[in-house]
Amino acid sequence: xxxxxxxxxxxxxxxxxxxxxxxxxxxxxxxxxxxxxxxxxxxxxxxxxxxxxxxxxxxxxxxxxxxxxxxxxxxxxxxxxxxxxxxxxxxxxxxxxxxxxxxxxxxxxxxxxxxxxxxxxxxxxxxxxxxxxxxxxxxxxxxxxxxxxxxxxxxx
Amino acid sequence: xxxxxxxxxxxxxxxxxxxxxxxxxxxxxxxxxxxxxxxxxxxxxxxxxxxxxxxxxxxxxxxxxxxxxxxxxxxxxxxxxxxxxxxxxxxxxxxxxxxxxxxxxxxxxxxxxxxxxxxxxxxxxxxxxxxxxxxxxxxxxxxxxxxxxxxxxxxxxxxxxxxxxxxxxxxxxxxxxxxxxxxxxxxxxxxxxxxxxxxxxxxxxxxxxxxxxxxxxxxxxxxxxxxxxxxxxxxxxxxxxxxxxxxxxxxxxxxxxxxxxxxxxxxxxxxxxxxxxxxxxxxxxxxxxxxxxxxxxxxxxxxxxxxxxxxxxxxxxxxxxxxxxxxxxxxxxxxxxxxxxxxxxxxxxxxxxxxxxxxxxxxxxxxxxxxxxxxxxxxxxxxxxxxxxxxxxxxxxxxxxxxxxxxxxxxxxxxxxxxxxxxxxxxxxxxxxxxxxxxxxxxxxxxxxxxxxxxxxxxxxxxxxxxxxxxxxxxxxxxxxxxxxxxxxxxx
Amino acid sequence: xxxxxxxxxxxxxxxxxxxxxxxxxxxxxxxxxxxxxxxxxxxxxxxxxxxxxxxxxxxxxxxxxxxxxxxxxxxxxxxxxxxxxxxxxxxxxxxxxxxxxxxxxxxxxxxxx
Numbered sequence: 209x210x211x212x213x214x215x216x217x218x219x220x221x222x223x224x225x226x227x228x229x230x231x232x233x234x235x236x237x238x239x240x241x242x243x244x245x246x247x248x249x250x251x252x253x254x255x256x257x258x259x260x261x262x263x264x265x266x267x268x269x270x271x272x273x274x275x276x277x278x279x280x281x282x283x284x285x286x287x288x289x290x291x292x293x294x295x296x297x298x299x300x301x302x303x304x305x306x307x308x309x310x311x312x313x314x315x316x317x318x319x320x321x322x323x324x325x326x327x328x329x330x331x332x333x334x335x336x337x338x339x340x341x342x343x344x345x346x347x348x349x350x351x352x353x354x355x356x357x358x359x360x361x362x363x364x
Numbered sequence: 365x366x367x368x369x370x371x372x373x374x375x376x377x378x379x380x381x382x383x384x385x386x387x388x389x390x391x392x393x394x395x396x397x398x399x400x401x402x403x404x405x406x407x408x409x410x411x412x413x414x415x416x417x418x419x420x421x422x423x424x425x426x427x428x429x430x431x432x433x434x435x436x437x438x439x440x441x442x443x444x445x446x447x448x449x450x451x452x453x454x455x456x457x458x459x460x461x462x463x464x465x466x467x468x469x470x471x472x473x474x475x476x477x478x479x480x481x482x483x484x485x486x487x488x489x490x491x492x493x494x495x496x497x498x499x500x501x502x503x504x505x506x507x508x509x510x511x512x513x514x515x516x517x518x519x520x521x522x523x524x525x526x527x528x529x530x531x532x533x534x535x536x537x538x539x540x541x542x543x544x545x546x547x548x549x550x551x552x553x554x555x556x557x558x559x560x561x562x563x564x565x566x567x568x569x570x571x572x573x574x575x576x577x578x579x580x581x582x583x584x585x586x587x588x589x590x591x592x593x594x595x596x597x598x599x600x601x602x603x604x605x606x607x608x609x610x611x612x613x614x615x616x617x618x619x620x621x622x623x624x625x626x627x628x629x630x631x632x633x634x635x636x637x638x639x640x641x642x643x644x645x646x647x648x649x650x651x652x653x654x655x656x657x658x659x660x661x662x663x664x665x666x667x668x669x670x671x672x673x674x675x676x677x678x679x680x681x682x683x684x685x686x687x688x689x690x691x692x693x694x695x696x697x698x699x700x701x702x703x704x705x706x707x708x709x710x711x712x713x714x715x716x717x718x719x720x721x722x723x724x725x726x727x728x729x730x731x732x733x734x735x736x737x738x739x740x741x742x743x744x745x746x747x748x749x750x751x752x753x754x755x756x757x758x759x760x761x762x763x764x765x766x767x768x769x770x771x772x773x774x775x776x777x778x779x780x781x782x783x784x785x786x787x788x789x790x791x792x793x794x795x796x797x798x799x800x801x802x803x804x805x806x807x808x809x810x811x812x813x814x815x816x817x818x819x820x821x822x823x824x825x826x827x828x829x830x831x832x833x834x835x836x837x838x839x840x841x842x843x844x845x846x847x848x849x850x851x852x853x854x855x856x
Numbered sequence: 857x858x859x860x861x862x863x864x865x866x867x868x869x870x871x872x873x874x875x876x877x878x879x880x881x882x883x884x885x886x887x888x889x890x891x892x893x894x895x896x897x898x899x900x901x902x903x904x905x906x907x908x909x910x911x912x913x914x915x916x917x918x919x920x921x922x923x924x925x926x927x928x929x930x931x932x933x934x935x936x937x938x939x940x941x942x943x944x945x946x947x948x949x950x951x952x953x954x955x956x957x958x959x960x961x962x963x964x965x966x967x968x969x
Binding site: 380383384387429430432435436437438472473475476479480482483486490493501502505506508509512513515516519520521522527550552553554555556557566570574576577580 | 904922942957961
């Protein structure tokens with residue numbers, strides 16, 4: 209039986225109604241989220257980056273929704289907020305690129321557009337790379353959440 | 365120079381930015397996002413024209429993304445030929461979008477029209493990127509965007525047939541994209557470059573060491589772009605997808621999207637692969653014969669259809685084959701013919717789909733046999749349909765003749781008269797299925813019995829613009845032909 | 857000799873599939889075409905330069921500059937990040953757009969049905 213049928217048959221509630229799952233995920237979710245943020249923010253320093261970090265963060269929200277119920281998950285990140293972040297992340301990327309055009313160097317320029325480069329190896333370094341990584345991370349996380357909700361709810 | 369030197373990047377990026385903003389605007393109403401898309405396309409049109417003027421004065425413009433020079437970064441290239449394509453793509457998109465504003469209201473649910481605008485804007489942006497980019501991997505990424513958004517503007521219609529057709533299209537075009545990526549990998553392994561210009565230089569030498577790799581890559585490119593552009597035996601997805609889509613989507617897909625891939629194949633053969641490869645293995649012969657079969661079979665299939673939009677979709681298979689024939693003949697004036705046909709067919713087929721859309725909007729009739737006598741109730745629409753049909757057949761005074769003329773002349777020049785016969789035969793076949801519709805529409809005495817909804821003026825105005833353009837392109841050919849000859853001289 | 861053995865092998869496999877397992881002729885043709893494509897592609901891949909070898913054509917000035925000057929030019933210690941978000945940032949913008957358009961397509965399709 210597909211997941212969407214399961215949710216519909218229980219009036220929007222996921223049938224996983226288990227104390228152990230709830231308590232474990234309540235304990236684990238903050239750590240997953242912190243780890244996701246860590247992977248995103250260290251994209252220019254260590255393996256990983258925006259796509260993987262965003263996927264981890266998005267997965268934590270999906271886990272929350274699965275182990276409690278859809279409403280609790282939806283309260284964490286409401287629909288319109290998810291789609292706002294979705295557009296906002298991509299828009300932020302494109303607009304960061306435009307800085308290069310305004311400065312007069314080139315679209316999506318980093319160093320030559322005058323972004324502060326910092327000391328290589330520190331958290332706040334690499335100029336536009338950090339900014340773009342954060343935007344793409346937000347975008348990927350909200351993509352996963354939005355896809356999850358739209359597919360699970362079918363039409364709305 | 366100021367901001368104008370950033371035009372090659374901005375033409376693509378403004379479409380993406382518009383698409384990202386427009387979902388935020390839905391809350392205030394659809395009108396804002398429609399206006400935003402129109403402003404964006406118009407701005408892109410302005411930038412293209414200004415870039416064309418610059419390029420004609422100062423030569424080809426290169427743009428380095430992020431300021432990194434070619435083998436390291438992504439390069440955009442604006443030469444006269446690409447700008448010609450860009451001009452066709454963007455102006456036809458603007459024209460179709462204005463038509464779509466009225467037509468969509470009866471074809472789509474209210475709550476998805478806003479998303480249609482978003483998808484449309486991304487589609488146009490990705491096509492502009494495919495035309496401008498000078499980097500193979502960037503081309504792959506843009507092809508992905510183009511494929512998904514093209515599927516989405518079909519499946520957005522509430523119709524089982526649309527879902528099925530768009531799913532078929534999605535799978536086949538994903539297969540095409542996969543073949544393309546495999547080919548890119550092979551070329552990268554053999555040369556170490558992704559930039560067209562660097563590949564072109566490096567492949568001539570690498571062909572001695574890795575002939576099979578490069579040949580396979582070329583074969584994969586033919587399959588990839590052939591699938592996406594509906595070259596004859598790979599066309600199976602096209603009729604369903606183009607026939608079941610909402611009319612503006614059909615116009616866009618049949619008019620512009622398939623030509624973009626034909627253009628990309630042209631770039632592969634004339635900018636990426638070296639001449640020695642094409643002399644060693646006659647790949648263009650394969651394209652040429654497939655195109656010749658396509659012109660004939662596309663028309664024969666079209667004759668058997670009873671649904672108006674399906675007939676137009678099959679006719680596209682025959683017409684895209686003319687463009688491939690231009691590429692396959694490997695001769696300058698054949699390519700002039702091919703590119704002229706890109707322009708003429710983009711306008712003509714889009715206009716025919718618009719006319720079909722108007723007929724469906726106002727009467728709900730899709731069956732060709734039931735169209736008898738419709739010329740009396742929808743005169744402007746059927747006059748547009750007549751002129752479009754004439755251009756498809758290649759009657760003097762329409763743009764369709766000019767491209768066929770160039771193709772036939774160059775086939776004679778290089779001593780292959782068999783293709784002249786193919787062109788003549790397919791024109792005859794075109795006449796066999798287009799002309800009865802026109803004749804029945806005007807000559808039939810019986811009254812048209814269905815209820816007629818009045819047609820909005822905007823839709824009729826769009827049809828009139830198309831008619832005027834087709835007639836002008838049949839008489840006043842010099843500026844475009846000169847532009848194309850100058851642009852193509854760079855390749856020979 | 858090899859070819860004859862190979863032909864006999866093919867015939868035996870065909871008969872086995874058709875008579876004993878009962879595969880449709882149509883499926884058999886598809887299978888053989890697939891096998892032929894696999895053969896052609898492996899024939900091609902066999903010719904490719906060895907993966908990871910230092911005298912590959914792919915190891916030219918492009919990766920050399922990424923590796924040697926990447927940190928100085930982009931400030932990122934992670935070379936992968938410096939390539940995807942700085943040297944080839946437009947590709948990543950494209951990928952982000954792919955995600956966006958996929959979501960837009962899903963929403964549009966689900967809302968209309």
